[in-house]
Amino acid sequence: MSITCPKCDSSIMIHGPVRKAHCNACQNNIEIPVKYWKENLYDALGWIVEDMKEGEIYNLVQFGLFNTKWSVIELTPRCNDCNKRLDIKKVDRDKESKTKCTNCGKETNVVPAPSWLKKVLPTADYFVNVQMHDELKDNEPAISGGIALNCPQCSGSLIIDGKDRLVPCKYCGVNVYLPDDLWLRLHPVEVKTRWYLVYDKEEVEKINFDANWEE
Ligand SMILES: [Zn+2]
Ligand SMILES: [Zn+2]
Ligand SMILES: [Zn+2]
Structure with missing residues (x-):
């Protein structure tokens, strides 16, 4: 459904x-x-x-x-x-x-x-x-522990916790928008399941x- x-x-x-x-x-x-x-x-x-x-x-x-x-x-x-x-x-x-x-x-x-x-x-x-889901987790990422990525502008390291798609670089201040493949890895698309009412x-x-x- x-x-x-x-x-x-x-x-x-x-x-x-x-x-x-x-x-x-x-x-x-x-x-x-x-x-x-x-x-x-x-x-x-x-x-x-x-x-x-x-x-x-x-x-x-x-x-x-x-x-x-x-x-x-x-x-x-x-x-x-x-x-x-x-x-x-x-x-x-x-x-x-x-x-x-x-x-x-x-x-x-x-x-x-x-x-x-x-x-x-x-x-x-x-x-x-x-x-x-009685308690809904707001945008909880599927991966814990964080992921390292380099800032495309200054190459400084960004720590991504998966909660926000827009990550500010603490070295140069640019806002980095996470690419689709990474975002989908953090938030996988849900698939349909079969469930039963008895x-x-x-x-x-x-x-x-x-x-x-x-x-
Ligand atoms: Zn919607
Ligand atoms: Zn930067
Ligand atoms: Zn079985």
Whole structure:
């Protein structure tokens, strides 16, 4: 899933039911309301119970508060690395835990549906392979310890901490704008991930989706 940043129109990857997202392009934090998740997840569950088969994918763009680009698939949770089905029966559903892939050993997180979501979507049970950024790190670089670079004007050494793209040279005073390749190394482009909402099927089948859409 990705949404379009309402401030600069760049794509922001969404890796779980988050209430805040950070735009790496314009550096703004975006608030995502409960209503957004309620509407989108009801839509997804509606399509799934109406006519989707295991493995079938809907690719769509939805316009609304955010323009959302997402793929909806009915699928038993699988390991993201080797595609083996995950054994999620054994995990503790009341608190965040990890499940280990029996094939490759990779750990995948299992997170109970947050209480704000349970209020509007009681059939949501838990999420698998999500990244929930509750505390958003502002522009935190992917590399720690700093990088050395020479000032293009005076060759003095610049220490780059990755937080700011414009670095002043303490020897000659020029402001050095970091090149694209270095900036991308410090702030890698995020890629899409597949994450899962595990729901109570019997309860979902009882929902009157038409009534929900009319609300
Ligand atoms: Zn933006
Ligand atoms: Zn695996
Ligand atoms: Zn300089």
